[in-house]
Amino acid sequence: MKYQMNLDYSIPPGDxxxxxxxxxxxxxLASECNGCGNVAFPARMxxxxxxxxxxxWKPLNGTARVLxxxxxxxxxxxxxxxxxxxTHCTVGxxxxxxxxxxxxxxxxxxxxxxxxxxxxxxxxxxxx
Amino acid sequence: MTPFNRRKDGSSFRDWARVAxxxxxxxxxxxxxxxDALIVASESDFFTLQLxxxxxxxxxxxxxxxxxxxxxxxGASGHVAVHAGVAEVASSMARRVLVLGVEPSAxxxxxxxxxxxxxxxxxxxxxxMTGIESTSLYALSAQAFMARTGASADDFAAIAVRNRTxxxxxxxAHLPLDISVExxxxxxxxxxxxxxxxxxxxxxxxxxxxLARADDLPARTQDRVRxxxxxxxxxTVRLGERRDPGFFxxxxxxxxxxxxxxxxxxxxxxxxxxYDSYSGAQLxxxxxxxxxxxxxxxAERDGVFAANGAxxxxxxxxxxxxxxxxxATGVAQVLAAALQLEGRYFGLQAQNVPRFALVDTHGGIxxxxxxSILEAP
Numbered sequence: 001m002k003y004q005m006n007l008d009y010s011i012p013p014g015d016x017x018x019x020x021x022x023x024x025x026x027x028x029l030a031s032e033c034n035g036c037g038n039v040a041f042p043a044r045m046x047x048x049x050x051x052x053x054x055x056x057w058k059p060l061n062g063t064a065r066v067l068x069x070x071x072x073x074x075x076x077x078x079x080x081x082x083x084x085x086x087t088h089c090t091v092g093x094x095x096x097x098x099x100x101x102x103x104x105x106x107x108x109x110x111x112x113x114x115x116x117x118x119x120x121x122x123x124x125x126x127x128x
Numbered sequence: 129m130t131p132f133n134r135r136k137d138g139s140s141f142r143d144w145a146r147v148a149x150x151x152x153x154x155x156x157x158x159x160x161x162x163x164d165a166l167i168v169a170s171e172s173d174f175f176t177l178q179l180x181x182x183x184x185x186x187x188x189x190x191x192x193x194x195x196x197x198x199x200x201x202x203g204a205s206g207h208v209a210v211h212a213g214v215a216e217v218a219s220s221m222a223r224r225v226l227v228l229g230v231e232p233s234a235x236x237x238x239x240x241x242x243x244x245x246x247x248x249x250x251x252x253x254x255x256x257m258t259g260i261e262s263t264s265l266y267a268l269s270a271q272a273f274m275a276r277t278g279a280s281a282d283d284f285a286a287i288a289v290r291n292r293t294x295x296x297x298x299x300x301a302h303l304p305l306d307i308s309v310e311x312x313x314x315x316x317x318x319x320x321x322x323x324x325x326x327x328x329x330x331x332x333x334x335x336x337x338x339l340a341r342a343d344d345l346p347a348r349t350q351d352r353v354r355x356x357x358x359x360x361x362x363x364t365v366r367l368g369e370r371r372d373p374g375f376f377x378x379x380x381x382x383x384x385x386x387x388x389x390x391x392x393x394x395x396x397x398x399x400x401x402x403y404d405s406y407s408g409a410q411l412x413x414x415x416x417x418x419x420x421x422x423x424x425x426x427a428e429r430d431g432v433f434a435a436n437g438a439x440x441x442x443x444x445x446x447x448x449x450x451x452x453x454x455x456a457t458g459v460a461q462v463l464a465a466a467l468q469l470e471g472r473y474f475g476l477q478a479q480n481v482p483r484f485a486l487v488d489t490h491g492g493i494x495x496x497x498x499x500s501i502l503e504a505p
Contacts, residue, residue: 003177013253020253040369042254048369068275068373070267072319074243077264079272079368088368090268092258114258 013113018057019043023115026107028060030085041085042115048087060084062105064091064117071096080117091117129335129460131300132451134235141176141232142188144334148456149189149228152336157346158224163338165195165222169209169229170455171202174245176232185228195222202249202491203405204360205229206335207458207498211358213339214500223344229456230334242330249492251365263327263406265367265493267319270408272374274321277415277425281321284407285312287428288325288448291404294435295445298475300460302331302451312407326407331451335460353466356390356484357501359383365495376416376494383417383488383499390484390501394418397501398439398482399468401461403489404446413488414441417499435476443468443476458489462500469504 013020019042022029031043035052041060046053060082067088069078076096080103081088094106098119108114129151130144153160166189168182178184182196201208206229213225234242247256250265273279289309295301307325315324342350363378364370370377387393400419404410415424419439420432427433433441444450444464447457465485467473487500 005177011253016253042251042366048364068268068271070264070271070319070321072264072267072317072322074240074261074264074319075259077258077260077268077319079268079373087366088373090255090258090260090265090366090368092260108258112257113253115254116258 015045016043020113023113024107026062026105028062028082028105030058030060030082031055032058039085040087041082041089058084064089064103064105066101066103066119069093078117089115091115094118129300129456129463130333132302132331132333132453132456132460134233134302135332141230141332141334142185144332145185145228145230146189148230148334148336149191149226152226152338155349156338157349158338160190160192163191163194163224163226165213165216165225166191167209167213167216167225167227168196168198168455169200169205169227169459170198170231171200171205172245175234185230189228191226201496201498203403203454204458204489204491204496204498205455206460207462207487207489207500208360208496210337210339210459210462210500211360211498214355214358217339217341224338224340226336226338227459228334228336229453229459231453231455233330233332233453235330254366263319263322266406266409267322269367269373269412269493270321270406272372273408273412274374276372276374279408279411279425281313282309283411283425283428284321284326285309287404287410288312288407290434291410291442291446291448294443294476295449298445298450301445301449301475302329303449304445305449322406322408328405328447328452331453333451333453333456335456335463337459337463337466351505353469353502353505355500356392356503357386357499359386359389360496360498361385362497363495365492367493374412376412376497379413379416379488379490379494379497379499380418382497386486386499386501392484392501394421396484397486398480399443399465399478399485400439400441401444401465401485401487402441402446404442404448405452407448409494410442410446413494416494417486417488419486436479440478443473443478445475458487458498461487461489462502465502469502
């Protein structure tokens, strides 16, 4: 039997809409807990540290440090820490040929969400 | 259970389900009419193209009029279904529950498409839609584990070799292989540090078991294993939100609860079927389960978890050797441990049948963890 189905999803992001809108512009918008001060990136609407749902938005400068990276046939990905965030984050590397441990958030290509990092040389003062 | 492999005979998941169900009924000395509840485990409708599979498979398998439901928990779907079945028997909602796990590998689809679908098992909005698939996330977790413990790619490769060797005695195994650590190191990189032979395969197949109180079984099949604990616990879905992305904290939490409920400690476990979706994940699991008693890497290197070791692990071959039709995986793990404790396993039988065995399965990167502790008859 042969059967073909093409699906084109359009998913409402709900309360996370500001986070995804910022991401499409290549900007890092974190969530900050008004209870314990934990800053999460990617953002979340309930604090992962203390479960408080009183959250406000906090813009980050988008720079990040690579903790671990993996390279393979399906691409290069890394576990990184964005400056100003208390959580770590998994990202795709858009220029994996660069072997640096510093990078900046890049806008996703196309409509799909996604967390992409452009690796770069760290310049003095860039991580303030 | 059926063999786990990649079918090239034109058979379908409906055929495998019927074979597995009939095997379970025959083994228990029961007829289809004796079953009053069916619990089906399958991870994704994208692979079967069948929603509402429990009703369909009840119909296919002649289980007329039973209560039927489908249970899903990612890679742990089969084991979570077993837990649901135990709960139904324990609460007297049902007398005899048939748990059926089934999944096609969907090998007719493009590999990238299958990978993209499985990547939705993680946080689809962050990881999945970035294109980070399973192997890369496991690889990042493994690197954190290696950095903390000093485990090496050779340690992982030794597990990949051992599980494939154990699988050679298992007639249902997908990958019974004669390989060496050098073969693993020479296989292509999938996502560093993982190479192809460090990865478990996606398989076609089905497995089924029947759960009941002894009094509700025929006299000749009443002397079977007992569940001493069925526990599950979750960890944060996003790897980056874990205190240590290389440590399976949710699994540790589930294991500690399981030991407590069973009234035993990790030192009482004499055999384990552990979720080895990747070679390193087996070592990470053993650490979290406490089966290395705080010295997991040393125990691994000393042969404690070998077939002839003090605590044999994955005598079935595990996912690496026996294979992994996702919905069926956890059911097959429980089946293997049960038959080991009953001294009638069809593969590599433990040299000394222990009193307690532990079964461990997870979905995500040890995100949804299911653990059972079984006691010998």
